[in-house]
Amino acid sequence: xxxxxxxxxxxxxxxxxxxxxxxxxxxxxxxxxxxxxxxxxxxxxxxxxxxxxxxxxxxxxxxxxxxxxxxxxxxxxxxxxxxxxxxxxxxxxxxxxxxxxxxxxxxxxxxxxxxxxxxxxxxxxxxxxxxxxxxxxxxxxxxxxxxxxxxxxxxxxxxxxxxxxxxxxxxxxxxxxxxxxxxxxxxxxxxxxxxxxxxxxxxxxxxxxxxxxxxxxxxxxxxxxxxxxxxxxxxxxxxxxxxxxxxxxxxxxxxxxxxxxxxxxxxxxxxxxxxxxxxxxxxxxxxxxx
Amino acid sequence: xxxxxxxxxxxxxxxxxxxxxxxxxxxxxxxxxxxxxxxxxxxxxxxxxxxxxxxxxxxxxxxxxxxxxxxxxxxxxxxxxxxxxxxxxxxxxxxxxxxxxxxxxxxxxxxxxxxxxxxxxxxxxxxxxxxxxxxxxxxxxxxxxxxxxxxxxxxxxxxxxxxxxxxxxxxxxxxxxxxxxxxxxxxxxxxxxxxxxxxxxxxxxxxxxxxxxxxxxxxxxxxxxxxxxxxxxxxxxxxxxxxxxxxxxxxxxxxxxxxxxxxxxxxxxxxxxxxxxxxxxxxxxxxxxx
Numbered sequence: 001x002x003x004x005x006x007x008x009x010x011x012x013x014x015x016x017x018x019x020x021x022x023x024x025x026x027x028x029x030x031x032x033x034x035x036x037x038x039x040x041x042x043x044x045x046x047x048x049x050x051x052x053x054x055x056x057x058x059x060x061x062x063x064x065x066x067x068x069x070x071x072x073x074x075x076x077x078x079x080x081x082x083x084x085x086x087x088x089x090x091x092x093x094x095x096x097x098x099x100x101x102x103x104x105x106x107x108x109x110x111x112x113x114x115x116x117x118x119x120x121x122x123x124x125x126x127x128x129x130x131x132x133x134x135x136x137x138x139x140x141x142x143x144x145x146x147x148x149x150x151x152x153x154x155x156x157x158x159x160x161x162x163x164x165x166x167x168x169x170x171x172x173x174x175x176x177x178x179x180x181x182x183x184x185x186x187x188x189x190x191x192x193x194x195x196x197x198x199x200x201x202x203x204x205x206x207x208x209x210x211x212x213x214x215x216x217x218x219x220x221x222x223x224x225x226x227x228x229x230x231x232x233x234x235x236x237x238x239x240x241x242x243x244x245x246x247x248x249x250x251x252x253x254x255x256x257x258x259x260x261x262x263x264x265x266x267x268x269x270x271x272x273x274x275x276x277x278x279x280x281x282x283x284x285x286x287x288x289x290x
Numbered sequence: 291x292x293x294x295x296x297x298x299x300x301x302x303x304x305x306x307x308x309x310x311x312x313x314x315x316x317x318x319x320x321x322x323x324x325x326x327x328x329x330x331x332x333x334x335x336x337x338x339x340x341x342x343x344x345x346x347x348x349x350x351x352x353x354x355x356x357x358x359x360x361x362x363x364x365x366x367x368x369x370x371x372x373x374x375x376x377x378x379x380x381x382x383x384x385x386x387x388x389x390x391x392x393x394x395x396x397x398x399x400x401x402x403x404x405x406x407x408x409x410x411x412x413x414x415x416x417x418x419x420x421x422x423x424x425x426x427x428x429x430x431x432x433x434x435x436x437x438x439x440x441x442x443x444x445x446x447x448x449x450x451x452x453x454x455x456x457x458x459x460x461x462x463x464x465x466x467x468x469x470x471x472x473x474x475x476x477x478x479x480x481x482x483x484x485x486x487x488x489x490x491x492x493x494x495x496x497x498x499x500x501x502x503x504x505x506x507x508x509x510x511x512x513x514x515x516x517x518x519x520x521x522x523x524x525x526x527x528x529x530x531x532x533x534x535x536x537x538x539x540x541x542x543x544x545x546x547x548x549x550x551x552x553x554x555x556x557x558x559x560x561x562x563x564x565x566x567x568x569x570x571x572x573x574x575x576x577x578x579x580x
């Protein structure tokens with residue numbers, strides 16, 4: 001079965017590199033000159049728009065973290081809606097980082113919320129705690145070829161050991177089992193690029209496991225957080241990729257706040273571009289050194 | 291440490307019974323006469339308002355399922371905001387069923403989103419897959435005594451066996467470990483009613499485990515879904531309570547759509563009230579028969 005969106009993301013990585021620009025836009029990230037004469041909602045959208053315009057040709061996709069917008073209520077969600085509209089108009093790939101996790105009728109409502117209407121994205125992130133019936137309601141959208149998901153599988157935060165890394169009596173850890181089940185569900189949707197649109201969120205800071213996971217979940221596309229601000233290095237990331245594809249690597253604050261390192265407020269968008277290029281090239285180099 | 295909100299919920303259950311009215315309001319639940327001359331947002335709010343007015347004195351609290359509102363984008367979230375405002379004004383206890391699950395700065399943003407501002411609730415539901423550092427960012431609000439959470443622990447859906455019921459090498463299932471960790475975090479916040487405001491979502495359809503869980507998680511307040519439409523019976527529910535307190539039992543469609551059983555469209559709010567009373571009394575009777 002062909003997945004239009006999975007092949008599109010794969011092609012974008014081939015052409016533009018693995019960088020996923022994270023639009024976790026907090027009001028206090030926005031330079032003062034951009035806030036003048038604008039409502040919060042307008043300032044956030046203007047900031048995002050300039051970041052998008054400055055980075056899209058060196059990034060495979062954009063990840064929009066909805067929590068930052070929800071925190072400002074309807075005002076924030078208006079900026080969220082406008083940001084997604086702008087990305088869709090530019091034909092950029094949107095990953096909505098929503099980590100919703102519910103079942104049955106409720107999950108169908110979340111699918112409708114984030115695959116249609118005001119908040120339409122191409123991919124969404126999901127939390128699988130309630131089991132695979134928290135993923136199934138999204139399958140009709142996946143069957144259309146136009147949408148995909150990234151389920152949490154194995155993250156790199158300290159608390160990941162509380163549940164994800166627990167050893168089960170089968171010999172596998174919880175995250176192995178989650179990943180295996182996603183692979184099983186995804187295999188019918190493996191597209192011509194070799195991956196299926198039931199991707200996994202896989203943290204990159206346990207480099208010793210990178211090879212093992214890449215092999216076990218060989219047709220799973222990875223959304224890799226934790227680069228930069230959260231401690232992941234280019235050499236770590238490279239282990240989770242297949243010749244530099246098979247995943248995208250997110251950076252949010254590293255890109256959005258690149259201007260702060262050099263006090264170049266007015267050039268925040270150019271600084272973001274420079275950082276995205278630096279990151280892309282650093283990872284490319286690490287991949288080539290493997 | 292005293293938790294104002296935990297004691298308040300406990301008192302409400304003592305006075306009004308265990309029913310939690312679930313405002314999972316879908317547009318197609320709303321009688322035609324209510325939709326006439328109203329936008330979607332207005333119709334949803336008007337429906338909720340009439341349900342609230344008709345049930346508040348026989349219900350301990352209201353659970354608002356945000357997915358139903360997100361599905362309609364900004365229009366739906368406007369109704370969500372107005373519903374919460376109305377509940378706060380009436381001093382009713384709000385459980386925002388959002389099942390968010392993220393860490394660090396992102397979780398702080400979710401806390402801000404749902405404990406302050408447009409979408410302020412008293413309790414929120416959380417998904418713990420990423421571990422206890424997906425709960426910690428909410429603790430400052432819990433320390434204030436004014437807010438509480440319900441973490442997913444053990445649900446009753448079929449997929450719950452995929453992760454929650456996995457046997458770990460410690461001899462416990464995943465949900466035991468999650469519950470134990472919540473108990474550990476919660477014990478410093480145990481309030482005069484005997485419960486702490488780090489509650490658990492516990493499905494009620496595995497009656498054989500009801501007694502065991504009630505004992506093991508003795509100071510954890512339960513949010514119990516699955517009554518009625520999802521197959522839970524009053525006798526099952528009774529096993530998860532302590533003399534009829536220690537938890538609230540949610541019913542959404544059973545209450546909101548009670549009018550459909552009898553073709554009493556114009557009396558939808560009265561039907562909701564009758565169903566809430568019937569449910570309250572049925573559970574009370576089952577508790578007394580234990």
